[in-house]
Amino acid sequence: MIGGVGHLYQGDLDLGRVAVERLGREDLGGDVVVEEFSYGAVAVAQRLQELQPELLILVGAKERGRAPGTVERRDVHALTDEPAAIQGAIADAITGYIDLDLVLDVAHGLGGLPARVVTVEVEPASVAPSEQLTAIGEVALARAIALVRVEL
Numbered sequence: 001m002i003g004g005v006g007h008l009y010q011g012d013l014d015l016g017r018v019a020v021e022r023l024g025r026e027d028l029g030g031d032v033v034v035e036e037f038s039y040g041a042v043a044v045a046q047r048l049q050e051l052q053p054e055l056l057i058l059v060g061a062k063e064r065g066r067a068p069g070t071v072e073r074r075d076v077h078a079l080t081d082e083p084a085a086i087q088g089a090i091a092d093a094i095t096g097y098i099d100l101d102l103v104l105d106v107a108h109g110l111g112g113l114p115a116r117v118v119t120v121e122v123e124p125a126s127v128a129p130s131e132q133l134t135a136i137g138e139v140a141l142a143r144a145i146a147l148v149r150v151e152l
Contacts, residue, residue, distance in 0.1 A: 001053035001114075002028075002148060003037040003044065005060035005100050012068075012124030012137035016060030016100075019145055028152055041093035041106035048112035055116045057151050059144055060100045061124040061137070068125035069136040071143045073151075076117035079108040118151055120144045 086109030
């Protein structure tokens with residue numbers, strides 16, 4: 001399963017939505033589900049519980065202090081099981097906030113994550129309101145999509 005997480009129309013933070021729009025037009029195989037996950041972390045956790053995928057690939061942009069346009073693939077391990085942290089993540093999620101880490105924390109806390117989870121993250125060049133990705137974001141998006149294909 002491929003899920004795109006983004007902040008709608010917030011420059012490069014919208015990259016996850018754009019990625020799954022593009023991937024959804026490709027023939028990735030009949031068993032690959034591609035969905036846009038920006039609708040809320042709790043609902044995403046419920047969707048994951050419903051589908052029970054063997055693999056989840058989350059794609060999106062996340063500010064982590066890297067050089068703009070950096071594309072990073074990481075295996076997700078060792079998420080917190082601390083009840084207060086999980087409760088805090090769920091509280092953030094019900095306010096409408098969304099990002100890669102929050103989706104992971106909430107889905108993990110609610111028991112929805114599959115055994116294998118990979119993120120493909122891009123460091124945004126701009127987070128200002130915009131309906132377009134930046135030129136740097138577009139280049140990074142192409143690299144991110146290529147990494148997603150490798151995971152399949």
